[in-house]
Amino acid sequence: MTPIVPMFASTVVAATPLIYAALGETIVEKAGVLNLGIEGMMLIGAVAGFAATLATGSDTVGFLAAAGAGVALSLAFGFLSLNLQTNQVATGLALTLFGLGLSAFVGHNLAGTPLPPLPSITIPVLTGIPVIGDLFFHYDIMVYLSLVLFAGVQWFVTRSHAGLTLRAIGESPTVAHAIGKPVLTTRYLAVMFGGACAGIAGAYLSLVQTPMWVEGMSAGKGWIALALVVFGTWKPTRVVLGAYLFGGVTQFQLFAQGFGLPIPTEFLSMLPYAATIIVLVIICRDPKTILLNQPASLGISFHAAA
C-alpha cells in the first residue's frame, strides 16, 4: 500500500477545522473587528456539539448546536466590543479564557464518554475510482462542506454587493456610516458568522477527528487559525492553502520520523509553524502586501455619533 493516500487523508482531516475557524475569522476581520477568542469559541463548540450528539444521536444536531454555541459566545464579544466599545484585543483574550473555563465546567461529566465517528460518505462511481477515489472521495461530509464554505466566502468577499459593504466597513466605518451603511449590524453579523464557524471547527474536533470530549482539546488550533488569517493576508484562497500546508507539514514531520531520518524531533515539531510562515511570507514578500490587505480599521472601535 502506498503511504501517499493515507498521508493525504490525514492532512485533509487535520486541516479542515483550521479552514472553518480561519474562514470565519477572515469575515470578522474583513469587517474591521479583531476577535482573538477563536480558541474559546472552538472549545464551547466542541463541548456543545459533543453533548448534543450524545443526547440526540444526530451529528447534524451536534454541528448545529456547536454553531449556535459559538454564536452565543460571539454575541457576548459583540456586545462588549461593539456596543460598549471595550478594547477588542483584551475582550477577545478574555473570551478565550472564558470559553476554556466554561467548556471545562459544562463538559465535566462528559469526559471519558465515547461516541461513534462520523461516517465518511461514498459518492457513486467517483469513490470507486482507484487512487483518485481514495484520495478525494472518501471523506466525511464536513470536509466537502468546508470547501463549499470556502467557495461561498470567496464569492461573498470578492463578488457580492454585501461583501463590498462588509469590506468598506472594515476599511472605513466612518465613511460607510456616512453613506448610510449599517456598520453595527454588519459587524454583528460578521462576528456571529465567525462564532458559528469557530463552533463548527470545534465540533469537528470532538465529533470527527477524535470523537470524544476532553478539556482543552483544541490544543492551540484557534491561535493557528488566527495566524493563518494574517499570513494569508485576509484572502480566503491563501488562508485555505495555508491550512492545508500546515496540516501537510505536520503530517510530513511525523512521517519523516517514522522513516527514521536523523533530524532532532524538536526541530521537526517546529517545522509546520516555520514552513507555513516562510511560505506565506514568500507569497507576500513585498512588506506592503500585508499592510495593503489588512482592513484599515481592524481592531478599532467605531463610535457612530462622531
Add this chain to the structure above:
Amino acid sequence: MRTPRGNSDQQFYLEHKKGSVMKLSTKWKSLSFCLAAGFIATSSSAFAEPLKVAFVYLGPVKDGGWTQMHDEARQKLEKAMGDKIKTTYVENVPETADSERVFRQLAADGNKLIFATSFGYMEPLQKVGKVFPNVKFEHVNGFKTAPNIVVYEPRFEEGFYLIGTIAGQMTKSNTLGFIGSFPIPSVMRNIDSMTLGALVVNPKVQMKPIWVNTWYDPGKERQAAETLIAQGVDNVAQNTDSPASIQVAQEKGTYAFSIDADMSSFGPKGQLTGTTEDWSGYYIAETKKVLDGTWTGERHTRWGLKEGMVVMAPLNPAIPPAAVKVFEDTKAKIISGELKPFVGPISDTTGAVKVAAGSALTDADPAFNSVNWYVKGIDGSPPH
C-alpha cells in the same frame, strides 16, 4: 483641588498598606502557632483531629487517564481510612511557579501529608519542603528526596514489557509502533522494554517510534497513529495521554494499547490491553505510616505488578488463548521476581553492549535513571 485629593489618596494608601502589613504579621503568628499546635497534636495523636491529606493534580480529575487514576485512589483512601483523615485536592495545577503557591497554601492550611502527582513539581516542592519541615511531601516519578520529601514511582517498564509480549504475538506485519511524548529516560525505558518483551516472543519484530513532543494533543496523536499505520505498523502503543490512537485502531482494524487508564470504551476492538496504575495501595500505606508515626523521609519507592501499582487493563477477547498463556506466564515470572524486563545481554542500536549477559538493569542501578538509548530492534536513532 488636586493636592488635597492626592494627599488623602496617599494617606489611604499608607493606612491600607499598614493594615495589610499588620494582617500579614498576624497571619504569620497564627501560622507559627498552628505549626506549634501541629507539633503538640502529633505527640498526643489519640485525640488528634483528622489528618489532613492533600493531592495536587496536573490535569482535570476527569481526564480519563493519569489524573483520574490518582483521584480514584484518593477516593479509595478516604473510604479506607474513614474519619481518621480528611482529603482535599487541587486540579489543573501547571508545573510552574504556580504550583509552589499551591503547595504553600495547602501546607499553610494544615495539610500534613501532600501528594504531588506530576514530575514537574520537583523543584517547587524542594523549596516549599524547606519552609514547612513538619509537612510530609510525596512526589511521583521524581528523583530528589529530602528529610520530609519522598519519591514514589510505578515500574512502568513491567507493564510495557507485557504489552510487548502481546504486540509481538498479535502483529502480522512484524512492525510495532510507539507514540512517544518526550524522549526522557522513563519514556525511553518504556519503548525499550516493550521492544524487549516483543522480541522474546517474535524475533522478527521491528519497532518504529514517533515523537510528538507533547503530553496531550488528540489531533496530533491521531496523526501520529495514522502515520505509523501508513508505514505498515499494526500494533501501536503510546506514552501520550489521549485515547486518540485507540480510536484510530478501532477505525482501521489495527491494534493499540492504552496507558494510565483502561480506554477500551473508545475502541473495544482496537485496544488489546494497556498498562494502568492503581495508586490506592501506596496512598493507604503511606497515610497509615503518618498516622502511626513511622513515616520517614529520603525514600524512593518503586512498586510494580507485584505490589499492584501497575495493573494491566483487561485483555481483549480477540487475543488467542496461546498468546494469553504466554502473557500470563510472563506476568507471573515478573511478579515472582524471576524475570526482570532489562535482563542481559542487551545491546543498543549502535551495537554497544548496555547490559551484559547474566546481569539485569534494575532501578537499584543509577544507569537505570539515565536510559537514553534504543535497544536493538528499534528503527532509527534516539533523538539526542
